[in-house]
Amino acid sequence: xxxxxxxxxxxxxxxxxxxxxxxxxxxxxxxxxxxxxxxxxxxxxxxxxxxxxxxxxxxxxxxxxxxxxxxxxxxxxxxxxxxxxxxxxxxxxxxxxxxxxxxxxxxxxxxxxxxxxxxxxxxxxxxxxxxxxxxxxxxxxxxxxxxxxxxxxxxxxxxxxxxxxxxxxxxxxxxxxxxxxxxxxxxxxxxxxxxxxxxxxxxxxxxxxxxxxxxxxxxxxxxxxxxxxxxxxxxxxxxxxxxxxxxxxxxxxxxxxxxxxxxxxxxxxxxxxxxxxxxxxxxxxxxxxxxxx
Amino acid sequence: xxxxxxxxxxxxxxxxxxxxxxxxxxxxxxxxxxxxxxxxxxxxxxxxxxxxxxxxxxxxxxxxxxxxxxxxxxxxxxxxxxxxxxxxxxxxxxxxxxxxxxxxxxxxxxxxxxxxxxxxxxxxxxxxxxxxxxxxxxxxxxxxxxxxxxxxxxxxxxxxxxxxxxxxxxxxxxxxxxxxxxxxxxxxxxxxxxxxxxxxxxxxxxxxxxxxxxxxxxxxxxxxxxxxxxxxxxxxxxxxxxxxxxxxxxxxxxxxxxxxxxxxxxxxxxxxxxxxxxxxxxxxxxxxxxxxxxxxxxxxxxxxxxxxxxxxxxxxxxxxxxxxxxxxxxx
Numbered sequence: 001x002x003x004x005x006x007x008x009x010x011x012x013x014x015x016x017x018x019x020x021x022x023x024x025x026x027x028x029x030x031x032x033x034x035x036x037x038x039x040x041x042x043x044x045x046x047x048x049x050x051x052x053x054x055x056x057x058x059x060x061x062x063x064x065x066x067x068x069x070x071x072x073x074x075x076x077x078x079x080x081x082x083x084x085x086x087x088x089x090x091x092x093x094x095x096x097x098x099x100x101x102x103x104x105x106x107x108x109x110x111x112x113x114x115x116x117x118x119x120x121x122x123x124x125x126x127x128x129x130x131x132x133x134x135x136x137x138x139x140x141x142x143x144x145x146x147x148x149x150x151x152x153x154x155x156x157x158x159x160x161x162x163x164x165x166x167x168x169x170x171x172x173x174x175x176x177x178x179x180x181x182x183x184x185x186x187x188x189x190x191x192x193x194x195x196x197x198x199x200x201x202x203x204x205x206x207x208x209x210x211x212x213x214x215x216x217x218x219x220x221x222x223x224x225x226x227x228x229x230x231x232x233x234x235x236x237x238x239x240x241x242x243x244x245x246x247x248x249x250x251x252x253x254x255x256x257x258x259x260x261x262x263x264x265x266x267x268x269x270x271x272x273x274x275x276x277x278x279x280x281x282x283x284x285x286x287x288x289x290x291x292x293x
Numbered sequence: 294x295x296x297x298x299x300x301x302x303x304x305x306x307x308x309x310x311x312x313x314x315x316x317x318x319x320x321x322x323x324x325x326x327x328x329x330x331x332x333x334x335x336x337x338x339x340x341x342x343x344x345x346x347x348x349x350x351x352x353x354x355x356x357x358x359x360x361x362x363x364x365x366x367x368x369x370x371x372x373x374x375x376x377x378x379x380x381x382x383x384x385x386x387x388x389x390x391x392x393x394x395x396x397x398x399x400x401x402x403x404x405x406x407x408x409x410x411x412x413x414x415x416x417x418x419x420x421x422x423x424x425x426x427x428x429x430x431x432x433x434x435x436x437x438x439x440x441x442x443x444x445x446x447x448x449x450x451x452x453x454x455x456x457x458x459x460x461x462x463x464x465x466x467x468x469x470x471x472x473x474x475x476x477x478x479x480x481x482x483x484x485x486x487x488x489x490x491x492x493x494x495x496x497x498x499x500x501x502x503x504x505x506x507x508x509x510x511x512x513x514x515x516x517x518x519x520x521x522x523x524x525x526x527x528x529x530x531x532x533x534x535x536x537x538x539x540x541x542x543x544x545x546x547x548x549x550x551x552x553x554x555x556x557x558x559x560x561x562x563x564x565x566x567x568x569x570x571x572x573x574x575x576x577x578x579x580x581x582x583x584x585x586x587x588x589x590x591x592x593x594x595x596x597x598x599x600x601x602x603x604x605x606x607x608x609x610x611x612x613x614x615x616x617x618x619x620x621x622x623x624x
Contacts, residue, residue, distance in 0.1 A: 001422055001425035001426040003426075003477070003480050003481050003484045004484070005422070006422055006423070006426050006481065006484075007484050007485070007488050007489060009418065009419060009422050010419075010454075010457050010485070010489060011489065012415065014411075014412055014415050016378070016409070016410040016411065016412075016456065017410060018374075018410050019410065022407055022410070023407065023408060025407070026403075026404055026407030026408055029404070029407075030393060030396060030400065030404040033395075033396055033400060034393060034395045034396060037395040037396075037436070038395075109390060109391070109393075109394070110387050110390040110391040111390075111391055111392070111393060113349075113354050113384070113391055114382065114391050114405065114452070115408065116353065116354050117352040117353055117354050117377060117380075117382050118377060118405065118408040118409055119374060119377055119378060119408055119409055119410055120408045121374075282356065285354065285355055285356040286355075286356045286358075287307070288305075288307060288320075288346065288349070288355045290354050290355070291387070291390075291391070
């Protein structure tokens with residue numbers, strides 16, 4: 001290719017119309033391809049998930065089943081109870097930490113600078129990254145569920161109605177936490193070290209949300225029990241368990257109540273998250289640390 | 294007149310901590326520049342002069358503390374998206390860090406084509422042509438992490454050009470390139486400027502290419518623009534630099550010979566020495582070359598140095614740059 005030929009090609013004029021959908025797709029597509037290039041990570045994560053499920057199976061043999069009945073989840077095994085908890089918790093944190101993790105990577109590799117100077121709006125970037133996070137996390141969640149149901153015979157109630165209700169709750173859970181994830185990403189942009197913070201938040205949520213034990217165990221500790229119910233995850237997990245363990249649907253009053261609380265959390269956290277993210281972006285643009293290579 | 298790039302008292306200060314002490318660096322200091330549409334504009338300065346910060350502010354990556362700028366008529370603070378639609382940015386100093394190393398060259402370019410709203414069919418055509426031009430066609434499916442620095446730089450150059458913007462910010466575009474790629478890149482930039490009328494803001498440490506390409510040159514020092522004119526006018530500004538060139542036959546101890554010649558009363562100082570396989574040259578700054586040449590010849594004779602030539606020397610563009618950048622002369 002000669003210079004003149006290239007110049008001729010650049011003589012062509014064309015309209016360039018901006019499309020946020022295309023931008024979102026581009027971020028998802030590029031990042032998903034990058035994810036697929038980490039084959040070893042995918043394999044080791046899959047193996048580690050399988051190992052965790054096997055561990056829960058044996059732990060379940062030690063647990064008193066009456067606690068689940070009193071918590072309103074019916075006569076279920078601990079394994080079924082834990083499978084719902086573990087799969088939703090992992091799903092949540094993979095989705096949420098994905099945005100901040102990707103951003104940290106983009107800053108340290110210098111790939112955020114050309115993005116900032118391009119035509120993409122930051123909300124398209126966030127949505128694109130989030131969709132990638134949802135899809136990658138879904139792989140692990142579905143895998144956990146399938147091993148639980150098919151291999152370990154966890155008695156989850158899977159019908160069209162419960163499955164649809166579960167998906168809606170799951171989406172709402174992610175949306176209600178997206179504000180927190182975006183907020184964490186904004187803070188991580190500025191302070192560059194975020195993993196300990198998200199890890200702490202994840203551990204607290206898993207503990208207080210009752211991933212591995214029914215929350216009525218916490219009733220003897222009123223402060224912890226009270227704290228548990230100020231986290232959106234507790235409501236999402238309660239709804240998910242009612243659906244998959246007792247066969248309730250979105251139309252059931254308790255599930256609907258949990259769903260409404262998640263909507264409320266979304267309305268509170270989303271604007272705070274977006275504002276914090278904008279603050280973080282503006283701050284690194286002021287400090288000149290959009291890239292730190 | 295509508296300018297491609299116009300800055301208004303643009304100022305940027307960075308704060309850092311060194312041994313517990315707060316240090317304030319004014320990276321860009323009340324910069325006012327105007328670059329006409331279609332101009333090939335060189336921005337020079339030593340490392341740390343503020344060139345890259347200035348370019349990053351113009352590319353909306355860094356926010357200024359004071360002042361603003363217009364890119365293609367759009368205010369970078371009030372209309373950043375419109376401004377971004379008007380330029381392509383290349384930053385050679387990253388050495389390919391700003392690419393996705395786990396994607397191949399084609400996918401890296403596709404990603405930016407999407408972000409820059411280039412229609413798919415046009416994007417594919419351009420990606421193919423640009424990869425061919427930059428000699429990357431054969432390696433287009435390889436992950437960028439397997440590329441050499443020069444190859445990564447070429448992908449980054451292709452990325453800056455992909456959406457065919459009217460303004461190009463080329464921050465050291467030939468850094469890390471081999472000689473042939475550097476020549477091709479210079480030819481392409483020149484053609485984009487002369488044939489398509491693109492405005493190019495160009496930085497380089499290679500004075501030869503600056504002189505060859507730029508219509509106008511601004512020199513930055515400590516965040517300020519200290520000179521702004523054509524390369525020939527810059528030469529004119531420092532016409533009082535007088536130099537004598539001594540071509541030595543033997544290459545051993547060229548620096549020592551230079552130091553001995555510098556003791557001659559007519560010599561002000563050593564400008565530079567060139568010592569390679571075929572050329573051994575000492576350049577000396579003098580008060581008056583006509584008086585200096587016989588004196589230097591006498592010294593050479595007394596020292597028994599074998600020389601092939603002593604001649605008057607024009608100050609190079611590099612001499613001018615060094616003199617201005619060091620603050621030895623305010624034009």
